[in-house]
Amino acid sequence: MRDVAVVAFAQSPIVRREEFRNEVEILLPVVHDAIAASGVGRKEIGFTISGSCDYLAGAPFSFVSGLDAVGAWPPIRESHVEMDGAWALYEAWVRLQHGDLDSALVYAFGKSSLGPLVDILVLQLDPYYVAPLWPDSISIAALQARAWLEKGHKESELAEVVARSRRNAQSNPNAQLSGDADPEALLAEPYFTSPLRRHDCPPISDGAAAVVLATGELARRVCERPAWIRGIDHRIEPHGLGVRDLTRSVSTADAGRRAGVGEKPVDVAELHAPFSHQELIVAEALGLDGTTDINPSGGALAGNVVMAAGLTRIGEAASRIMDGRAGRAVAHATSGPALQQNLVCVLEGTDG
């Protein structure tokens, strides 16, 4: 395997609604910041790939306009996944393994404010037996949370997750939701979709994120402390909700094992858990214990740019390696209903 590292990360502020800017206008400064921070010239970027979703924009091929932020002339090597940018990063990592290219730009963007997000997400469900019933994304998550609580967990565990997310987000200048939340006060709030309260659900968010990857020598040259990708894997579970154990994340556990999460202690974990109970399910699947700092950025509960939130987790984890705050970090991304598909990436600051 070729050594590949994250050498730069940039993101937009995560906001409830970008009233004036369209996707390209949000993306342009983010891509420029990432490329400038990477030290790799724009024309030297070997591979470019994006993650986004036409259903969010309500327009076919909406990802094509994203290339206006990149400048695709003379023609560039480019790809796109209709998935979170974390999977775009995975494709870029695979592409860099081919050996002929040394760098990649990965970006992701989304404006969830344009349409009815919780209904749009219904369209990813089984089109014959489930989607016609229109179970919105919060109801699906509530089904999962109910099953998880019935296993003997407590709602106070959820409140603890939310309180920590809000607290951590206070030091994240791009976070949408932050504050000094008291778990007791959170539990006193009414249910939104029982057993979930409003704060157990992710905010609706607009934004963009970008990461630059570089291989061995180039990474060492352009970055003082690259965040080396030591393992990356993604796994998927069946589409049918009824055939899965929703209280566990088998695919996260599998991906985590293959990425080598448990081989050494983990300083920091950025977990893409849009709902509070999902963070606990994912952390358990990865075997993380109390020694790991979980979601120091606040995570997806503090800002959930659909299609960019997973890539942002990788970027947030990598940032903490690059600036020396962490030695070994785990980033996780999820896709599909109720944690159906999961990607795990292990990053280390130690070279060689």
Next chain:
Amino acid sequence: MTEPDAPEEPVEPVLSIRAPVHLEYRYTAGQASSRFLRGLEQGRILGQRCPQCLKVYTPPRGACASCGVATDEEVEVSGHGTVTTFCVVNVPFYGQKIKIPYVSATILLDGADIGLMHLIQEVDADKVYMGMRVEPVWVEPEERKPTLESIRYFRPTGEPDAPFDTYREYV
């Protein structure tokens, strides 16, 4: 109980189900497109110039697709332009507002570096040609809205034809 090896009776196949989907979106035109569309409301055609390659985009999209940089400088173009390519529409379709045959053309406005799609009228469809000089016919000022329909169509100006070399890069 059915015997394991008993042949199954075929049932009539279900060929379709009805599962209506209705989603409403609020489109964000963006700053560049909004300035262009607001310009049309005032009878002006606005573009943006790329600071690197100096090309002028009309309509502007806020970024130069070639250079990948923001196009911050706003420029106004006159509206006069040259037909670079066109087609004659002979196909009737639902919602058609114009009598066929009519001409849909790409027009390179003077001072712009990208063709604008619009209609050519006040001339028979078979008399339109590449290099023809045209100008916009606007709707009445009080009827103008932030849409390209504020320009009713383009029509020939009668100026001498534009030499091919002046627009060969844009065909």
